[in-house]
Amino acid sequence: MISLTTIKTVSGKEIKYLLREKTFFLLLAIFIIMAALSTFIGWSTLHTIKNVYHAAAGELAANHKAIPEFPLKNISSLGIVKNMIIYVVLIGSLVSIVLGYFIGINDRVFGTIKLIFSRQISKTELLLGKIFAVICVLLAITLSALVISLISAGIFHVLNFGNSLRIFGFYAFSFMYLFGFALLSLALAMKMKSSASAVLYALFIWIVITFALPELSSALYPTSLLNPVLPPTDILNSPLLSYIHNFVYPFSISEHFKDLSAALLGVADMPSGQPLLYSSGINILLMLSWNLFCFLASFLFFQKIKPAQSDLYE
Amino acid sequence: MNKIFIIAKKEFKDILRSRIFVFVLLMLFALTIISLFVSELVFKDQVTQYNNSLAILKSIGKLPASPSPQLFPLNLLRGVVDYIEIIGAILGIFLGYISVFKERNTKAIKLLLTRPIKRSSIIYGKILGNFSFIFLMTASVALLIVLTLPLIGDAGLAGIDFLKLGIFALLSAVYILIFFTLSFVLSLKQKNIVNALIVSFAIWLVFVLILPQIGDTMDPDNQVPGGFFKSMALSKDQEYKIMGGFKNYETIRTGVEQISITKHYERAIFALFGIKTQYNGKTLNEIFHDKWGDAAAVVIFLLFGVWVDIIFFKRSQNILNI
Numbered sequence: 209m210i211s212l213t214t215i216k217t218v219s220g221k222e223i224k225y226l227l228r229e230k231t232f233f234l235l236l237a238i239f240i241i242m243a244a245l246s247t248f249i250g251w252s253t254l255h256t257i258k259n260v261y262h263a264a265a266g267e268l269a270a271n272h273k274a275i276p277e278f279p280l281k282n283i284s285s286l287g288i289v290k291n292m293i294i295y296v297v298l299i300g301s302l303v304s305i306v307l308g309y310f311i312g313i314n315d316r317v318f319g320t321i322k323l324i325f326s327r328q329i330s331k332t333e334l335l336l337g338k339i340f341a342v343i344c345v346l347l348a349i350t351l352s353a354l355v356i357s358l359i360s361a362g363i364f365h366v367l368n369f370g371n372s373l374r375i376f377g378f379y380a381f382s383f384m385y386l387f388g389f390a391l392l393s394l395a396l397a398m399k400m401k402s403s404a405s406a407v408l409y410a411l412f413i414w415i416v417i418t419f420a421l422p423e424l425s426s427a428l429y430p431t432s433l434l435n436p437v438l439p440p441t442d443i444l445n446s447p448l449l450s451y452i453h454n455f456v457y458p459f460s461i462s463e464h465f466k467d468l469s470a471a472l473l474g475v476a477d478m479p480s481g482q483p484l485l486y487s488s489g490i491n492i493l494l495m496l497s498w499n500l501f502c503f504l505a506s507f508l509f510f511q512k513i514k515p516a517q518s519d520l521y522e
Numbered sequence: 523m524n525k526i527f528i529i530a531k532k533e534f535k536d537i538l539r540s541r542i543f544v545f546v547l548l549m550l551f552a553l554t555i556i557s558l559f560v561s562e563l564v565f566k567d568q569v570t571q572y573n574n575s576l577a578i579l580k581s582i583g584k585l586p587a588s589p590s591p592q593l594f595p596l597n598l599l600r601g602v603v604d605y606i607e608i609i610g611a612i613l614g615i616f617l618g619y620i621s622v623f624k625e626r627n628t629k630a631i632k633l634l635l636t637r638p639i640k641r642s643s644i645i646y647g648k649i650l651g652n653f654s655f656i657f658l659m660t661a662s663v664a665l666l667i668v669l670t671l672p673l674i675g676d677a678g679l680a681g682i683d684f685l686k687l688g689i690f691a692l693l694s695a696v697y698i699l700i701f702f703t704l705s706f707v708l709s710l711k712q713k714n715i716v717n718a719l720i721v722s723f724a725i726w727l728v729f730v731l732i733l734p735q736i737g738d739t740m741d742p743d744n745q746v747p748g749g750f751f752k753s754m755a756l757s758k759d760q761e762y763k764i765m766g767g768f769k770n771y772e773t774i775r776t777g778v779e780q781i782s783i784t785k786h787y788e789r790a791i792f793a794l795f796g797i798k799t800q801y802n803g804k805t806l807n808e809i810f811h812d813k814w815g816d817a818a819a820v821v822i823f824l825l826f827g828v829w830v831d832i833i834f835f836k837r838s839q840n841i842l843n844i
Contacts, residue, residue, distance in 0.1 A: 430604040
């Protein structure tokens with residue numbers, strides 16, 4: 209029988225430990241600062257590109273050439289928030305990895321695992337307590353970023369009921385995306401033989417998900433994928449690239465998150481030659497599968513732990 | 523001098539024994555091959571498309587407006603440079619961390635300091651040992667490129683390309699060593715050494731990923747797929763003329779990029795490999811004339827990092843407080 213009180217006690221203890229970790233707050237501060245800056249960066253870029261367009265139109269007119277339409281005339285009003293998609297993929301996921309790492313490793317570093325299991329507590333209760341702590345902290349982080357985005361969208365006059373719902377939806381999916389990383393990192397922190405390898409393997413998974421799979425799936429360079437506007441890709445014209453795309457894309461969770469977020473914020477601008485992507489419904493299902501996979505992985509890893517041998521002496 | 527080499531040799535051997543570094547090395551090799559493979563497929567696709575368009579134009583009696591795609595083999599290495607920027611920096615951070623961690627863990631440093639050896643010799647030895655390993659790794663990546671490019675990309679390398687790959691290996695090693703010096707000094711300073719690792723990653727995140735990303739995001743040309751100025755059918759000269767009216771904005775944007783050591787490394791290597799297309803076919807002298815500032819910035823960052831390491835290692839008591 210699982211005791212909710214025990215789960216609550218464990219999560220309370222984990223959160224209390226986490227609040228003492230200054231390094232976690234350093235990464236968190238970077239995320240929050242970028243959340244605050246992202247709308248300003250988006251607004252300033254859009255404002256400048258409009259002025260550049262007017263200057264370019266003047267130049268073309270002076271040379272008696274036709275003036276094309278403003279290429280961003282159909283951009284959604286939430287276009288200025290779209291940088292946040294990249295910051296969630298880049299910074300948010302690393303914050304989640306560090307969050308999962310600290311919550312997973314604390315007992316092992318302090319040598320308290322044996323003491324904990326000398327009490328009436330099951331492995332499942334301990335793990336659920338840790339996962340509940342991850343959920344609480346991650347919720348607090350995404351809610352803070354949500355409030356910041358709403359305020360900054362209000363400052364730049366793009367906030368209305370519809371846009372508020374879109375921003376809310378974006379952060380709901382951000383939570384799902386980040387939760388997976390936190391769970392994986394939690395599992396690795398509980399399982400690996402050293403704290404450094406726990407961090408390294410979590411980072412490896414992050415690199416594969418953030419850079420390698422999207423590169424294989426879209427044939428775009430790793431750092432190009434961090435640009436909110438993707439450069440053109442012609443993978444549909446190459447049978448082999450299309451085959452690789454079809455094979456890799458279902459597992460490329462960061463792309464599903466980015467596609468879903470872009471659709472939610474109304475900033476999905478697919479360059480020519482982009483292969484057919486999944487519908488938002490399938491993307492949501494894949495995000496749920498991602499969470500389920502990470503949840504099962506953490507259970508599997510945790511069940512293999514031998515409390516008597518799990519302390520870290522570093 | 524002999525003592526420095528002995529410490530360097532020990533440091534080098536310790537790294538080779540570590541599974542973590544074998545893992546990172548294999549990861550870098552795998553991603554290098556994936557990146558080369560994808561780049562080659564993209565290039566072949568461009569050639570096929572061009573030939574198809576050419577056939578259509580010829581059938582209606584017209585000539586193509588643009589020249590056929592020309593393969594400069596080193597252009598295919600953009601993805602490899604991206605991975606060195608990201609994974610190489612992670613490797614440097616782990617090396618710096620492990621270098622201090624093992625001294626604290628094995629307590630060998632106490633024994634070492636009972637011998638007639640200067641602290642500065644220890645730090646020089648450590649830096650030399652780590653640099654040797656990193657250079658061996660980047661040289662292996664360059665060798666892997668030499669071996670796989672003809673297989674994957676059907677691309678023969680010219681004599682100058684080998685020299686360029688050698689410069690790439692050296693500059694990449696210098697770039698990675700900067701992150702070693704960062705992580706090393708933080709590991710010396712922090713009481714809880716894993717925190718040093720996380721602080722290093724926070725700094726890595728800002729300088730390797732966030733600042734270059736902000737610079738790219740703010741670039742007006744990046745706001746439209748394929749480029750804003752291209753979509754407006756404007757020439758390069760017209761682009762420069764128009765952007766001349768946005769000097770303050772461009773100063774801030776490039777200023778953000780200048781802070782990032784990664785951007786300096788990237789600019790130098792992109793020019794070297796001709797990934798910035800205007801450098802294709804240029805001599806090394808011409809490339810160096812344009813990009814010596816970026817290469818020098820990478821070296822200056824390293825010298826600063828080494829200097830800080832020496833200062834802190836000489837003063838640090840943490841390493842003895844085990």
